[in-house]
Amino acid sequence: MKQLILALDVLDEEKALEIARNVEEYVDRIKVNYPLVLSAGIDVIRKLSKIKPVIADFKIADIPYTSSLIAKIAFENSAESVIAHGFVGSDTLKEVCGVAEEYGGKVYVVTELSSPGGEEFMSAVSLKIVEKAREVGCSGLIAPSTRIERLKEIRRVAADMEILCPGIGAQKGSLEAVKYADGIIVGRGIYDSRNPAEEARKFRQLLKI
Secondary structure, eight states, X not given: OOEEEEEOOOSOHHXXXXXXXXXXXXXXXXXXXXXXXXXXXXHHHHHHXXXXXXXXXXXXXXXXXXXXXXXXXXXXXXXXXXXXESTTOHHHHHHHHHHHHHHTOEEEEESSOSSGGXXXXXXXXXXXXXXXXXXXXXXXXXXOSSOHHHHHXXXXXXXXXXXXXXXXXXXXXXXXXXXXXXXXXXXXXXHTSSOHHHHHHHHHHHTTO
């Protein structure tokens, strides 16, 4: 079954928890990024994880040692998985995967960003990033819904790796991504709406098509 992941990029902890509870019935996981964690503190991951499993989207991109510390902090605060950049190379990815294994967690690797700037540098090496992520043993990939032809290529090289696609909604990503991905990540299209639960329900229905 295809997954619906809520990207919860609000700044207020109370609002984040309220939205998470409202959409709980329709989403599979919650993805948090720096805006919420830097505003509310790392413990917000622990609180949200009591509602749904949390993906800590810290886009880890540092030397292996520093990256391992970031991953460890996320997992120690109840994150189910973390997101790392693939361009940092296999040594960092191995280190992060090692930490994830200790905690029974997952590592997703960014192939290229879903924004237009993702094409400037990352698209040229995204398939190599996929290959490295597979070799290292990462759990899955983050690939753009905004460039379907690229997504098709990433799916081909990824084989049976799990793929999650951001960019649906505010970034005008294509729902055709559902054909090639295991889940879609939706943020503003849900939490900025007047009725987040209803919007989440609509996206859930679209995943069944």
